[in-house]
Structures are given as C-alpha cells and as structure tokens.
Amino acid sequence: MxxxxxxxxxxxxxxxxxxxxxxxxxxxxxxxxxxxxxxxxxxxxxxxxxxxxxxxxxxxxxxxxxxxxxxxxxxxxxxxxxxxxxxxxxxxxxxxxxxxxxxxxxxxxxxxxxxxxxxxxxxxxxxxxxxxxxxxxxxxxxxxxxxxxxxxxxxxxxxxxxxxxxxxxxxxxxRPQEIENLFFKGSLYLIVGDSGHIGRTKEAVMDVKRQIDSQDAKAKEAIEAIDQLVLSAREAIDRCQWEQLGHLMTKDHHFLQVLGVSSKELDALVASALTAGALGAKLTGGGRGGCMIAITDDPDRVEAIRANLIKAGAKTTYAHQLHTANPLL
Known part of the structure; x- marks a missing residue:
C-alpha cells in the first residue's frame, strides 16, 4: 500500500x-x-x-x-x-x-x-x-x-x-576532544592530489594498531617522531615559517612510509610535487591510496605543482589557500 x-x-x-x-x-x-x-x-x-x-x-x-x-x-x-x-x-x-x-x-x-x-x-x-x-x-x-x-x-x-x-x-x-584553533597568516597554498585509488583507512588503522600492540620498535618510534613533528609544525605555523613547515611535512611522510601506510602511487605524487617546487609534500588521511598534499607560499607555483601531479598520475587536483575564517569559530 x-x-x-x-x-x-x-x-x-x-x-x-x-x-x-x-x-x-x-x-x-x-x-x-x-x-x-x-x-x-x-x-x-x-x-x-x-x-x-x-x-x-x-x-x-x-x-x-x-x-x-x-x-x-x-x-x-x-x-x-x-x-x-x-x-x-x-x-x-x-x-x-x-x-x-x-x-x-x-x-x-x-x-x-x-x-x-x-x-x-x-x-x-x-x-x-x-x-x-x-x-x-x-x-x-x-x-x-x-x-x-x-x-x-x-x-x-x-x-x-x-x-x-x-x-x-x-x-x-x-584525542579525545582537546582542540585549539590555528591561525594561518600570510600567503600559503595547499594543493591536493588524488591518486585515483581508494584509500584503505580501516585496513591501515588496524594494521598500525597490530604493530603497536606487538611492541614493534620501528612503529613506536615512528609514532613518537610524528608527534614531535606536529608540535614543531605548530610552531612553524605560528611564526609563518612555511619552508620549515614544508620540511616537517616531508619528514612526516617518511615516517608514514615506515608505518606502511603509503603506496607507490602516493610516493610518486609526493616526489613530483617536490620536483615542481613545493615546500613540502606528504600523504593525507588513512593512506594506502587516497590523496596527498603539498604546500607553497608562491601563488605562481600552484598551477605548476598541479600540472606536475597530473603528469605523475594524479586523477585530479585541488588547490586551497589556508587561512583563518574567524578566530571565534
């Protein structure tokens, strides 16, 4: 009925x-x-x-x-x-x-x-x-x-x-709910490259958990290293030190590789962004597919990075200027 x-x-x-x-x-x-x-x-x-x-x-x-x-x-x-x-x-x-x-x-x-x-x-x-x-x-x-x-x-x-x-x-x-707004001042652009392969977040998260639960020394060191990189990145953002931020992002990608959550496609896109003059690049999200990101403080370099990503196999790219909408939000 x-x-x-x-x-x-x-x-x-x-x-x-x-x-x-x-x-x-x-x-x-x-x-x-x-x-x-x-x-x-x-x-x-x-x-x-x-x-x-x-x-x-x-x-x-x-x-x-x-x-x-x-x-x-x-x-x-x-x-x-x-x-x-x-x-x-x-x-x-x-x-x-x-x-x-x-x-x-x-x-x-x-x-x-x-x-x-x-x-x-x-x-x-x-x-x-x-x-x-x-x-x-x-x-x-x-x-x-x-x-x-x-x-x-x-x-x-x-x-x-x-x-x-x-x-x-x-x-x-x-985690669990500690959060603080960040303020991006000046000119900084985020470029996203889609590998065209689905990310396997659940699989990657569970695999990293297995490594940590089994007391894998390299995995534990990688997690601890990433923690310190993020804290250093926060300082770089506060001081508008974009070259330093890029360096830290690229190091972060290395430790994500150690954890086994990158892929050959993502690694190729990261390399292509750096070749095109990005200040730094890394995978983003769960990994094993999905997207990577790169940054530049030069608006004239954004399209060159995007073009190089497409040449390296990216399915599509996005670009976004990082900024703070409203300190109260």
Whole structure:
C-alpha cells in the first residue's frame, strides 16, 4: 500500500524537506599518531561538500539515493553500513521517526580518499534529519552520532574527522576532544592530489594498531617522531615559517612510509610535487591510496605543482589557500 506524504506518520509535525550540509577535511600532519593520543593538524575544506535532503516517502519503506546505491534502506550493501547505521540510530532511536523517509545524498567529496567523506555524509545526514524533525541539535549530540558512524566505517577513529565537520577553521587536535584553533597568516597554498585509488583507512588503522600492540620498535618510534613533528609544525605555523613547515611535512611522510601506510602511487605524487617546487609534500588521511598534499607560499607555483601531479598520475587536483575564517569559530 502506497502512502501519500500527508498520510505519513508524524508528517504534520515535521518539515516537508529537511536539509543538511557538511564539508571535507584535510589532515595536514599527524594522521595515525593521533589515534594514540598524539596531536594532529587539520583544515576544513569547503571546496567540496555534501548536501543531504530528507523528506517523507510516498512508499511503505524508506529509500536512499546516493552515488553508490539507489533503493530501499533495508537492502543497503555492507559497503555503506555506516550510512545504514546512522539512519537507523538517528531517525528511529534518537528522533523516534517511525514513518518511511526518502534520503537524497549529493556529494562532491571523493569517497575513500582521506578527505573525510564518510564523516561528512554522516554529519550532513544527521543535520538533515534534525532539520526535518525541527529539533535542536547540539554539537555534543552531533559528534556522538558521527563517532558511532565512523567506528563502523573505520574501526578505531581518532574523532578528528567528526570534529572537523563542525569547524570552519584550521585546528590542532588531540584525542579525545582537546582542540585549539590555528591561525594561518600570510600567503600559503595547499594543493591536493588524488591518486585515483581508494584509500584503505580501516585496513591501515588496524594494521598500525597490530604493530603497536606487538611492541614493534620501528612503529613506536615512528609514532613518537610524528608527534614531535606536529608540535614543531605548530610552531612553524605560528611564526609563518612555511619552508620549515614544508620540511616537517616531508619528514612526516617518511615516517608514514615506515608505518606502511603509503603506496607507490602516493610516493610518486609526493616526489613530483617536490620536483615542481613545493615546500613540502606528504600523504593525507588513512593512506594506502587516497590523496596527498603539498604546500607553497608562491601563488605562481600552484598551477605548476598541479600540472606536475597530473603528469605523475594524479586523477585530479585541488588547490586551497589556508587561512583563518574567524578566530571565534
């Protein structure tokens, strides 16, 4: 039996359409070590985003439409299990919505590339459901629900991705929820190169965990070294020492290689960015695919770096000027 929107349970108490948005994120330094309590530096990236629309369905069962799947929520494939979980927990258990809904997810964030796609989708979906239900949503509620989704998606998330979904400024973060805004002054440009291969974040996180749990000396030294590099990077940012920041980023990439989370494609892109004059370059995110980043303080060098990345095999590139939107955000 098909229901009209007007017949949907509780529809009269809710909006016709709920909207939710979120942006991508880039980890500048500190991925993997942040899982073990170390600091990480990350920046929100609004050049790509997710928009979720939620509306009462005319069908007896909820549906979802996204780039990976179109059909019934109850038949969603395991590859997007975190999305299924977010829908069930937020709509049914948290908000008590019993009527069938249609979820339309539109995203320009490349999936499984280390740019926070799964956290961004979860964030936008949660916001859309709360908007649809016309219920207030606190930051702590939002972060808690994103964290549940990220645990399913990645196994042992640092919490950084979810936190960045609620921020507009670059931050330095330490687990569990210690966060401080960073201020990028002057001219600094971030270039992102997409390897064209999906990142295997969950696999990489679990593999590093196995190394740490087995008391692997090289892995422990790499994690400790990355911690110190991030702290030094924070000082370089405060002093606008971009050449030093670049040097630290490249050293960070070396230790990520030691941990076994890079790939030959990412290593080639890092090398090509440095050859084109980048001040520093490294992988970003979980690794084993996904994206790499590079920085320059010369706006005239941005396009040369991007062009060299494409020649070296990058599927696409992005460029972003690092800055602080508002010290209070």
């Amino acid at each position: 098909v229901k009209s929107i007007a017949q949907a349970k509780g529809a009269a108490m809710m909006k016709l359409i709920g909207h939710g948005r979120s942006h991508a994120k880039i980890i500048l330094m500190g991925e993997h070590s942040v899982v073990y309590g170390g600091p990480a530096i990350a920046v929100p990236y609004s050049g790509v985003e997710v928009h979720v629309k939620v509306k009462a369905s005319e069908l007896d069962k909820s549906t979802v439409r996204c780039a990976f799947y179109e059909g019934l929520v109850e038949e969603m494939p395991d590859v997007i299990a975190s999305l299924y979980h977010t829908i069930r927990v937020t709509a049914e258990k948290t908000l008590g919505i019993s009527s069938p809904l249609d979820y339309i997810i539109e995203s320009t964030i490349p999936a499984e590339r280390g740019m926070g796609s799964s956290a961004a989708v979860a964030c936008a979906l949660i916001r859309a459901l709360y908007d649809f239900a016309e219920r207030p949503l606190s930051q702590s509620q939002l972060l808690g629900l994103i964290s549940e989704a990220e645990t399913i998606a990645h196994g042992s998330p640092s919490g950084l991705d979810g936190l960045l979904m609620t921020k507009k400024n670059p931050v330095i973060f330490r």
